[in-house]
Amino acid sequence: MKRSSLKKISLILLIAVSFILGILAGPLSAAEPKYKDYPVPKEVMDQVRKEGSKLNVYNWAEWWPEELFKNFSKEFGVKVVFDYYADTEEMVAKFKLNPKAPYDVVLGMGIAEAIRLRASGVASDLNWDWLPNVKAYLKDEYKNRAFDPGNRFQLPDSGYATTYAVNSKYVDMKDPQIGSWKFIFENQKYANKITMLDNMYEAIGAALKSLGYSWTSDNKAELMQAKEVLMKQKPRVMAYDSWPRRPLVEEEAWVSQTWDGDAWLVSQDMPTKGSLKGVMPKEGTYISTNTDIIPTGSKHPAAAHLFLNYLYRTDVNVLLIKVIGYPPVHKHVMEFMSPEMKAWPGFILPDGYIEKCDMVNERSFTGKGKDLRLKIWEDLKK
Numbered sequence: 542m543k544r545s546s547l548k549k550i551s552l553i554l555l556i557a558v559s560f561i562l563g564i565l566a567g568p569l570s571a572a573e574p575k576y577k578d579y580p581v582p583k584e585v586m587d588q589v590r591k592e593g594s595k596l597n598v599y600n601w602a603e604w605w606p607e608e609l610f611k612n613f614s615k616e617f618g619v620k621v622v623f624d625y626y627a628d629t630e631e632m633v634a635k636f637k638l639n640p641k642a643p644y645d646v647v648l649g650m651g652i653a654e655a656i657r658l659r660a661s662g663v664a665s666d667l668n669w670d671w672l673p674n675v676k677a678y679l680k681d682e683y684k685n686r687a688f689d690p691g692n693r694f695q696l697p698d699s700g701y702a703t704t705y706a707v708n709s710k711y712v713d714m715k716d717p718q719i720g721s722w723k724f725i726f727e728n729q730k731y732a733n734k735i736t737m738l739d740n741m742y743e744a745i746g747a748a749l750k751s752l753g754y755s756w757t758s759d760n761k762a763e764l765m766q767a768k769e770v771l772m773k774q775k776p777r778v779m780a781y782d783s784w785p786r787r788p789l790v791e792e793e794a795w796v797s798q799t800w801d802g803d804a805w806l807v808s809q810d811m812p813t814k815g816s817l818k819g820v821m822p823k824e825g826t827y828i829s830t831n832t833d834i835i836p837t838g839s840k841h842p843a844a845a846h847l848f849l850n851y852l853y854r855t856d857v858n859v860l861l862i863k864v865i866g867y868p869p870v871h872k873h874v875m876e877f878m879s880p881e882m883k884a885w886p887g888f889i890l891p892d893g894y895i896e897k898c899d900m901v902n903e904r905s906f907t908g909k910g911k912d913l914r915l916k917i918w919e920d921l922k923k
Contacts, residue, residue: 584671592843597624598646600647636663671843678858697830716730735777737774761913786806801867804817835849
């Protein structure tokens with residue numbers, strides 16, 4: 542037999558064996574990490590054991606995947622104990638009553654709440670030598686922001702934008718105001734089919750933005766104009782609801798101010814697939830992050846750092862984002878998301894849009910900015 546023939550046969554056999562082995566091994570998972578994850582510093586694990594291998598977690602109720610915590614506990618031998626809050630004001634109030642409440646990590650708060658907790662001595666400094674995955678994978682735009690240079694006390698776990706969603710089965714998508722905040726405040730056609738977030742910063746901020754002002758304004762004249770917008774809208778509002786899943790899915794509500802991640806999740810449950818459409822208002826909006834802290838009352842700070850570093854492993858962060866449905870702040874995780882999620886408004890911002898948006902500013906939740914908002918909200922909810 543000629544050598545050329547032998548080479549051909551060998552090549553065919555090699556391809557066949559490779560094909561069979563590939564079938565036996567199964568397809569590679571889309572969530573399989575393609576990026577190096579950094580080893581846990583030995584000092585951290587030594588300290589975790591000294592502290593008793595326990596982690597007390599304070600988080601939103603029924604939000605993060607249980608699998609994430611179970612896998613962490615199994616891999617590192619750390620017992621995870623949970624407590625839950627229904628909204629961030631409840632969480633902040635708890636720490637006001639007991640600044641040394643013995644939680645090891647508090648998950649999913651807004652930046653405003655994190656700043657307030659830091660100011661009241663609740664949020665401790667992070668040890669960045671214990672967070673190698675975070676150092677490697679946190680997107681640059683979420684590092685060294687003005688309110689927290691060097692990310693001393695808070696760590697983003699996901700991003701968000703305040704937006705609104707409409708049910709295209711019932712809402713005229715050719716309405717010229719669709720795509721503007723003015724649609725939810727001025728449109729008369731959908732009275733009693735509108736929900737607004739039950740949050741004074743979000744509702745008042747959107748009204749300010751519809752008028753061309755900053756979401757975080759503390760200007761009294763501007764805030765009074767925003768109040769007028771909200772008072773005129775109030776008779777057409779079905780409910781102030783921060784999680785309007787039921788009315789949207791049951792098609793009682795057709796227009797809803799919401800957060801982009803919540804809108805995405807609800808869109809997956811709609812009776813008619815594709816009927817819920819997210820809107821990123823042309824005037825811009827408020828963009829922020831869901832953020833985590835280690836409180837000063839923590840009895841297991843090494844375990845808290847171990848968990849936050851674990852959270853930034855590529856495969857773990859993929860699991861988190863797929864379940865909570867919010868835009869990732871990890872450099873590579875969006876690569877593993879579905880085309881449908883990538884196309885959802887707010888997850889990947891178009892060029893130039895962020896310049897129209899507002900981010901955290903203490904003037905809105907301190908001093909006269911807070912006082913004026915409290916008075917507006919009190920009058921609106923009467």
